[in-house]
Amino acid sequence: MQRMPRRGRPSVAEAGQLYGKILKASWEVLRETGFETFTFDRVARHAHIGKATIYSRFAGKVELMEVLLEHGVALCRSRIIAQGPGGSMAERFRLRAIETLNLLHSPDGKLLESLIEWLDIEAGSPQGGHRARVYRSAVESIRDEFVQAQAQGEIVIGNCEDAARFWLEGLLGHIKMSCSEAGQERADHAAWAERYVAFFFAGVRLQGSPGGPLA
Template identity: 30%
Template sequence: MLRPRRRPAQQRSRERYARILSAARDVLVDVGFESFTFDEVAKRASVPIGTLYQFFANKYVMICELDRQDAAGVVAEINRFAERVPALEWPDFLSEFIDHIADLWRNDPSRRSVWLAVQSTPATRATAAHTEQELLDGISEVLRPLAPGSDADVRGFISGLLIHTTYSLLNYSVDRPGDAGMRELHYELTVQEVKRMLISYLMTVAEKAGG
């Protein structure tokens, strides 16, 4: 599992750590993962390169830490939705959740860059899978009423299918050449069809679970 050597405890160090990760996001978006270097991150964060190595052994560890940041934000949103269930029906939950994730991907290009980067090696993929487990557990609990007789493994599989399908199609939604109007239309249509597809899938799951 790829983890930082340490995380800062004092406020000043935490601020510097946050600045490093913010700079890392900018570099990743600007140059891509293959050209991503600690030299450039250190320069943009205005810290000595040795400071980066105090926390991160290499760029793979740093990318996985960015992925943890992104996952934590999504988990917080899942928890917020969970407080509204069962008052919020699951199709509404799924629709709002997809809207939220889609807005993140459109408004923060670094999320897509991080998602692509963690697919780069077996170690980063394994770390990302471990990171996303809390997210999958949260979705599984929110959707539990859909298939109350299903065991945890089945609900976990459904949750994984939902999140990986959503991320893959959101990557497609923002990966469109052309003018701004065409890109926006492509994005809106893709998000709309993601909702239609996943809600239909979950309706089938619910029907089968109901006998």
């Protein structure tokens, strides 16, 4: 009887796939069971892998949750940035506003919000560290796009940092308000985004004049 060749260490590609499999299973278990009953045992069973495989990559629950947060934020950002390629800046940002509202109102978006809160409160993160990092990263991404657009002559903004903050804070403020009101359907998001983009970019166009609101 011919013996099967002994399996060596997984390749880089296989290791990456396994890492992604753990994160996918962790997210699905978290969505199904919540934070209190989330365990590596449950993740291992869900992913059909050994628990030791998870512990070889993550020291404990908090470390896994931190990586899961980074992964979830990166996926959301890639979906948002993919909206409206090739269109005008106002059109790109209109589509991104709609996608942002849809994502953050979705079950996965609400779970991402709960994950940030759990890490900052339950896991003892000081001074809202995870929320602050997520917010800061988003501001920097938007600011960099404003800087690039200004360099290409597409817009004129006196202070790209403040403009990025105002854009993001307007979106997050609307999300907070809409959660307590009716109007969480895609059509409602599209209507609000249309008004918000018109208002925001009308202000941006004023930046060429002295004393503009964001100068």
